[in-house]
Amino acid sequence: MSELPLRERKYAATKAALTRAVAVRLKQQSLEEIAVKEICAEAQVSEATFFNYFPTKAAVVGYRVQLWSIEAQWAMAQCLATGGTHLQAVRMLFDTAARGEETTPGIMREVLIYQARRTLEFPPLTRAEYALHFPDHAGIDTIRADGLRQMLAAPLSAARQSGELAPHLDLEAFIVTLMSVFFLTPILVDSGQSGSVRDAYRRQLDILLAQSLPPP
Numbered sequence: 456m457s458e459l460p461l462r463e464r465k466y467a468a469t470k471a472a473l474t475r476a477v478a479v480r481l482k483q484q485s486l487e488e489i490a491v492k493e494i495c496a497e498a499q500v501s502e503a504t505f506f507n508y509f510p511t512k513a514a515v516v517g518y519r520v521q522l523w524s525i526e527a528q529w530a531m532a533q534c535l536a537t538g539g540t541h542l543q544a545v546r547m548l549f550d551t552a553a554r555g556e557e558t559t560p561g562i563m564r565e566v567l568i569y570q571a572r573r574t575l576e577f578p579p580l581t582r583a584e585y586a587l588h589f590p591d592h593a594g595i596d597t598i599r600a601d602g603l604r605q606m607l608a609a610p611l612s613a614a615r616q617s618g619e620l621a622p623h624l625d626l627e628a629f630i631v632t633l634m635s636v637f638f639l640t641p642i643l644v645d646s647g648q649s650g651s652v653r654d655a656y657r658r659q660l661d662i663l664l665a666q667s668l669p670p671p
Contacts, residue, residue, distance in 0.1 A: 523551065629667060
């Protein structure tokens with residue numbers, strides 16, 4: 456990262472600091488309750504600087520979604536590249552979401568609110584942002600963020616074609632079901648307990664996938 460222009464590195468670092476400041480407060484407050492001046496005090500920047508990076512507090516949540524989407528897609532690609540199945544890649548997607556919720560309890564609630572009000576738009580990350588957030592993820596800078604529906608559609612379609620899933624499975628209905636599990640589980644489960652969201656995800660996936668397997 457040191458070879459990148461200083462201005463680009465400072466931009467990435469400040470944006471990351473603001474994002475961390477919001478994440479810290481989400482453990483105790485909703486996004487609506489968090490004041491911009493509190494975020495800025497934590498990140499040691501002015502309020503004017505905050506709005507140079509994010510037009511609203513909600514945009515910080517959108518940025519977290521973007522970072523998660525990129526990391527999840529990279530993890531899924533690594534799973535497939537090392538011999539994993541398409542369904543294992545789907546499980547990897549849920550595992551990365553669980554880690555995010557356990558690190559920042561309450562983030563999924565805010566993501567759900569954010570997506571209910573806005574169309575997801577992901578401006579490209581800079582090279583410094585990729586380097587700062589994903590220092591040990593070789594090749595991740597080629598990945599662009601995508602929505603959950605699209606991230607599920609490709610591996611599930613491939614799983615149905617390869618025989619991992621029943622050939623006549625209603626794929627669209629199955630994707631909607633998985634999306635419901637994805638968004639609602641962290642809200643209904645106590646994410647403050649270590650491993651609880653991940654365990655809940657895994658149990659529900661076990662049930663849903665068992666019902667969707669091809670006949671013996």
